[in-house]
Amino acid sequence: MQKIENISLGKNKSNSKTALSYLKRKKKSLPTKYLYDEKGSNLFEKICNTEEYYLTRTEQKILNKYSAEIISYTKVKEFLELGSGSSKKTKILLMNALEQNAFMNYSSLDISEKALKMSFNELESISKKLKINLYKGDFLHDLNNLPSSKNNRLFLFLGSTLGNFDDDTAIKLLKEVEKKMNKNDFFLLGVDKIKDEKVITSAYNDKQGYTKQFNLNILNVINKKYNLNFNQENFNHHALYNQTKSQVEMYLESIRKQNVMLPDDNILSLAEGEKILTEISRKFSDETLSMLLKKSSLRKIKSYSDNKKYFTLYLLKSTKYF
Numbered sequence: 674m675q676k677i678e679n680i681s682l683g684k685n686k687s688n689s690k691t692a693l694s695y696l697k698r699k700k701k702s703l704p705t706k707y708l709y710d711e712k713g714s715n716l717f718e719k720i721c722n723t724e725e726y727y728l729t730r731t732e733q734k735i736l737n738k739y740s741a742e743i744i745s746y747t748k749v750k751e752f753l754e755l756g757s758g759s760s761k762k763t764k765i766l767l768m769n770a771l772e773q774n775a776f777m778n779y780s781s782l783d784i785s786e787k788a789l790k791m792s793f794n795e796l797e798s799i800s801k802k803l804k805i806n807l808y809k810g811d812f813l814h815d816l817n818n819l820p821s822s823k824n825n826r827l828f829l830f831l832g833s834t835l836g837n838f839d840d841d842t843a844i845k846l847l848k849e850v851e852k853k854m855n856k857n858d859f860f861l862l863g864v865d866k867i868k869d870e871k872v873i874t875s876a877y878n879d880k881q882g883y884t885k886q887f888n889l890n891i892l893n894v895i896n897k898k899y900n901l902n903f904n905q906e907n908f909n910h911h912a913l914y915n916q917t918k919s920q921v922e923m924y925l926e927s928i929r930k931q932n933v934m935l936p937d938d939n940i941l942s943l944a945e946g947e948k949i950l951t952e953i954s955r956k957f958s959d960e961t962l963s964m965l966l967k968k969s970s971l972r973k974i975k976s977y978s979d980n981k982k983y984f985t986l987y988l989l990k991s992t993k994y995f
């Protein structure tokens with residue numbers, strides 16, 4: 674197994690304070706990244722394979738159709754992927770890149786060690802010409818701890834992970850990527866688009882209940898991390914589409930009045946029906962995405978969609994080279 678390099682070492686010491694402070698607010702929430710421990714990453718893979726979760730299937734179809742074109746157009750020799758998950762879709766691009774290059778470098782940055790292991794298992798046997806680097810870290814804080822490169826790079830941010838962030842955070846993240854981009858680098862960004870509400874909500878309420886388990890698992894993660902005593906049985910999974918904000922909001926809803934002990938000896942009281950927000954999944958219009966790109970100094974070069982226009986991959990460059 675390839676060594677995983679931790680690029681967050683000694684950083685984010687205030688994490689615990691921040692995570693718990695979200696729970697103390699009037700509108701309670703938890704950082705989405707805590708959905709992804711070993712169990713969360715396994716469950717996310719299962720969600721991707723459900724009938725309802727159209728996102729993965731659709732993005733994969735687009736990549737099957739356009740990967741060869743993307744690779745010959747960009748002429749990249751190296752990939753750097755943020756939040757790679759299992760890299761199953763990235764494999765399609767890499768196979769094409771390996772046909773067109775004598776050698777390829779692939780770097781994955783993910784917060785979940787399990788995701789990095791899955792990524793390695795997915796890619797290790799595809800070619801001796803492929804070098805894999807695994808980085809454990811937070812793409813919101815640790816991008817500057819990644820090594821630079823002289824190769825032409827393709828930055829990847831797939832799976833509509835951008836949709837987990839509000840405008841300010843999304844722009845901050847996109848700007849950080851843009852700052853790392855050299856003249857011949859490209860950025861491939863995959864985002865979910867606005868569509869029929871029923872199609873969207875069913876993707877976050879699959880019949881097999883994997884999304885429910887995924888959502889509830891965040892309580893185990895923070896129980897372990899901060900020595901709390903949340904009881905999963907006291908919560909329901911609740912995912913709805915907020916049309917005004919064009920986003921799915923995933924909550925844990927308290928099914929009874931309950932108290933949870935916090936490490937600072939404070940008690941967190943939850944009323945029956947009170948909700949904790951665990952994830953937003955934004956659905957983008959072309960206008961919103963153009964605004965985010967403009968504010969992040971990124972320019973659209975090409976875009977690739979499926980027939981139903983459910984999902985779009987944007988190929989971007991930094992505006993500093995125009």
Ligand SMILES: C[S@@+](CC[C@H](N)C(=O)[O-])C[C@H]1O[C@@H](n2cnc3c(N)ncnc32)[C@H](O)[C@@H]1O
Nearest residue numbers: 706709756757758783784785788811812831832
């Ligand atoms: C929605 S999944 C997408 C996975 C994959 N890119 C795909 O398209 O299927 C989000 C991925 O980002 C990772 N992730 C979430 N928050 C992160 C953070 N703050 N820093 C680094 N990785 C993060 C998760 O572990 C997970 O693998």
